[in-house]
Amino acid sequence: RDLDNELRAGLLNNEFLVHYQPLVDARTHEIVGVEALLRWARPDGSELGPGVFVPVAEESGLINPIGLWVLRRACTDALAWNIKLSVNISAAQLRNPEFPFQLGQILEETGFPAERLELEITETCLVLDPIVAERTLDLVRGLGVDVVLDDFGTGYASIGFLRQFRFEKLKLDRSLVVDSASDESSRAMMLSSISMARALAMRVTAEGVETADQAAMVRSAGCDHLQGWLYFSPMPSSDIARHLNQSS
Ligand code: G
């Protein structure tokens, strides 16, 4: 409850910020996109990550205005970058019937091209209320925005589930990437996830790539895009602009 009041004040007082982590092409290592990651710089000088406060904001519904703030901020920051932008969306946002219309409004206000935006959702967003989720995702796609299944390999997402929702992309969870470098059964699961994604015409990103060994393995397994500390850590928007200028 206390944290919830602080979050409410934080939104009014502009205490949130968005960092961006690049995704690179698995072959060329060029930056092909960024993932927007929310941070909270509190008045006492401490910084909190979304893992701590997003669950609280989800419970109170405050994630709805916070999530819209993130989208507006990220679409504004990334407007001049000629790459994809991924934004994480939580279950409560996906359940909000207003969401697709608010998203359309933000695209219009900021002038951000819908084809460059992707929304990252997790399977928990979908299992709670698959019918509402499917309708919302249809409206989102109608705007021209892609949908990405995040954290794949941590939960229970079945093949039927992937067929039903037809994601444009799949993100292999960090734990799967880490474990498959050392463990045979994790590697088998990763390889079958990738071939399944291919069969369904989905692109695949490996996240949490920290070592050259992991990178070699996920690349040879057929991942299209790589993300992780080996390449880039999350950084402020001004640093992204600098990296993009250097590589062009
Ligand atoms: O950046 P960090 O590792 O602290 O992120 C922890 C979790 O918070 C990740 O699962 C990430 O998907 C989620 N997250 C980051 N930014 C946002 C955001 O803007 N909205 C939502 N709903 N989740 C976010």
Ligand code: G
């Ligand atoms: O759940 P989601 O995939 O959205 O979470 C992304 C989170 O993973 C971000 O908070 C980011 O800080 C973190 N992250 C990004 N790259 C790495 C990495 O190479 N290793 C680890 N341990 N975490 C990472």
Ligand code: MN
């Ligand atoms: Mn994510």
Ligand code: NA
């Ligand atoms: Na993830």
